[in-house]
Amino acid sequence: MTTYYRDPEVLITSSGVRMNGRDFRLPELLQVWYTRGSRSWGVIAWRGALGLTILLPVLVGGLAITVALLMQAAVMTVVAVLIGGILVGLAVVPVADLLLERMDLSYDRGSRSLEIWGRVHGGEVLLLRTDNAQRFGRIYRALQRALEPAVRR
Incomplete structure (x- = not known):
């Protein structure tokens, strides 16, 4: 058998x-x-929420960098905001990996x-x-x- x-x-x-x-x-x-x-549609909405969650910190980091470059402030303030924006963007990498894994599992389940x-x-x-x-x-x-x-x- x-x-x-x-x-x-x-x-x-x-x-x-x-x-x-x-x-x-x-x-x-x-x-x-x-x-x-x-x-x-609940599963599809969950996937959309995961996608937005992944993108949100990247958008915040990009916005911080844009604000830093457009600011009319002291050089140290601009540099601090610029570094903060870059750090926020980099901090997303480990979290994004976990969220992408959840997204993959969602597609496996259907x-x-x-x-x-x-x-x-x-x-x-x-x-x-x-x-x-x-x-x-x-x-x-x-x-x-x-x-x-x-x-x-």
Whole structure:
């Protein structure tokens, strides 16, 4: 028996599938397909907020540098504001790395719910529903490999 995918909720092997608390032998699955739900605007808004959060300190640093160059003040004051603006811009680098990592994770998860459906002799069955696009892709590819004609012999 070959195991194509395994996690605490899903098991896909060359002999059968366990998803959504139900077990199916591969010959029972006559057809398998997936559907995508509507977009989650909350996830998209979260990504936008992360993007603005990344840009805000850079804009503040740039504004400080612009003000320093346009100021009609003593040289030491201009230099202090200029250095402060540069430091604010540089301080963003470690924070930006963390925020970009959060953004990447957001894209890995996806912005819509995904479902895997199967047709069995008794009708259509929801096999899996998840919001995690990366996990969904792994499970669906494993299911396709398990259902390939060469494997089912």
